[in-house]
Amino acid sequence: MKSLPLLALLPLAAGCVYVLSSPAPSAQAAATGPAPAAQAAQQPGTRPAPQETWSRDVAPLLYAHCTTCHHPGGGGPFSLLTYADARRWAPQILIVTQSRFMPPWLPESGYGDFADVRRLSADEQSLLKRWINAGTPAGDLKAAPPPPRYDSTWQLGPPDLVLTIQRPFTLPPGGTDVFRNLIFPNPLKAIRYVRAMEIRPTPAWVVHHANVLVDRTASLRAAHPADWQDGVPGMELLMDAGNRFDPDSHFLFWKPDTPALVEPEGMPWRLDPGNDLVLNIHLKPTGKAETVTAQIGLYFTPDPPGHQPMLLQLDRDDLLDIPPGDANFVVENQITLPIDVDVLGVYPHAHYLGRDLEGWATLPNGEKKWLVWIKDWDINRQSVYRYREPLRLPAGTVLNMKFTYDNSAANPHNPTSPPVRVTAGNRSTDEMSHLWLQVLPANTPPNSPDPRLQLEEAWMRNRLSKSPNDHVTLYNLAAALAGQGRFGEAIGVYQEELKLDPGNARTLTALGASLEGDGQPDQAKQQYTRALAAGSGEGNSSPAACDARFDLGRLEVRTASFEDGEKELRAALAACPEDAETRSMLGAALLGAGREDEAVKEFNRALALDPADFTALYNLGAMASDHNDAAQAQTLLEQALRARPNSTDAHLKLAMVLARQNRLPDALAHLRTAASLTPDDPQVHSLLSQVLDAQGQSEEAFSEQKRALELDANDADGWNNLGAMLARGGQTAAARSAFERALKIKPDHAQAKANLARLSSTN
């Protein structure tokens, strides 16, 4: 069902425009002490180690830790690839490595166990120190390892799809840093899953860092129809996430030395036809005008994600109001985890005044686990940090952030002199307080709704406690409730949102869907119709209008008004032709009207757009089953269940296909799942009873049939089956009254008649 789960916006690292800052590494380095002694220190009593040389010892170290940035065209200001380079920079290398200014790495060691830690060990530090103090001996240059190559080929080989910006962007020679949002439409005709991505801006050295955002409804392009090819300046990026509950789930963050982003096994992210990628790029003027272009290389996998992580954000932007001169301004925020999660990564974010950034978890037993601690924040060195091993946190854990800001003149990063009052916002002179976590739900009970909905609910309640009238938050909270099947609560929250924003087409549509879920189809229809009227101002092909029509069409199909349904769905398709779900729902309308061949065509067109479209797979599977093609039916229904593991209908249909092939244990497994999903469905219990009976589990079969009849006392077949079981058990009187009950409901029930006759003749 399309319109139930939904979410909007919340970009990663919601934007910032930074002024050019000139952190003073040399000043910092100068504080590290006097020039080193000319002699290498030797431990008393140990044999002097052989003298380190560049060829044997230093080159491998620099290649491993430095040259990813320090190569021609890289993010570092000079190359360190050759012996001559290393010798030339030796005095500075000594200072910056002893002070740990290089390689850049902000997290305190021991507070979060991260992968790819860019930190020299004490041994590596002292190796460099001994080599430099010994006068930078070269060693046998011919025996040196070959330098790594940083060429212009794609790191992972030719991508499956390369997107290129339409028009190069000209970066002015000077002035403040520039933030630009470069828009990449995609030419896809079917849904793809991205397992890896490489971002290639040219020239790389003008780019400080970049984020890739997925614009699910191409909203940024739509908002700038005339000149989107030039990119959109600034950072007011409130991006529409569309109608699926498809929260941001991956850190798509890039810095000059970042390798291609490869997602963990089984965790690709999804890219649909019609989605845009937006490269939110931070550029540094270089003194001359630069022509900037960018490419994004995408690598696909055919497999949809097996695990779905989610990005969660703690923040306290609402409290950021930092007086000038205040060197110790603190904000804190907490979210309590409603479910068990594995934390995969963390991305702390503040601007220039941030000094001390702490993130930690307080477990239900009181234990404190550090997520990250940065004691000397520097926006220019911001990064995403991934944990070496996922960090398991049980439900009830409190996530904490505590950020400390320094708005005094003593803060070397302070962009304003003298300091001024600073509040939250997107400009460089504003502040932010974000701690993003990538979390993966763990220990999810089988057959439960997407566990991320509970995280979303907790997060939105946290946001609402800070800003009670925030539209997006209210809308997302309602959607999270609806997605968990809590329609009554969702309706209340949607109505609250509508009070603030009456006539919002999308909220009306979503309210309609919750009313429908709550069993109020007439009310639902009213809201869909209102949404259509409200949305017509934005044009027929606006996402809101297409959704309202889709929902209206689907409601007609569900209530068996197939012709009306067909009409709405065709109108929705005329406006939004590439929507797989609208296609397959049209197929369902046609099937309902008995137009099988046309229906099959639409189902296949839906599957061409999205091979995992549930409605198409389910209906084609059901048709195959009707045509006694058990093998085909089984394949399709199994695929349908992969797309929607919690569909009772699909479990039932597949159980019947399996039962007909006498694969009773398999059928039973699906029926038991169906019963756990919808415990009050009489059909499930009655089928369960039949399969149990066929397996000889009479006692359980009997109680399941009784349960079915409690739920629906008007089922003639059910009474007849109950009678048969009673008769076999020798309970003649009870059997007789069961058969009579069946006949009362359906006087011409042939089997009940025959059974009754047989009962009379044997007694």
Ligand code: HEC
């Ligand atoms: C992530 C990229 C990156 C890595 C890795 C890196 N550097 Fe740098 N390095 C820079 C940048 C960028 C600068 C310019 C100053 C700044 O912006 O922090 C710099 C500056 C320097 C400087 C000049 C400092 C000054 O006094 O101005 C030296 C020396 C240096 N790096 C040495 C190293 C060494 C040695 C390593 C490896 C142990 C290394 N760097 C690893 C990016 C990097």
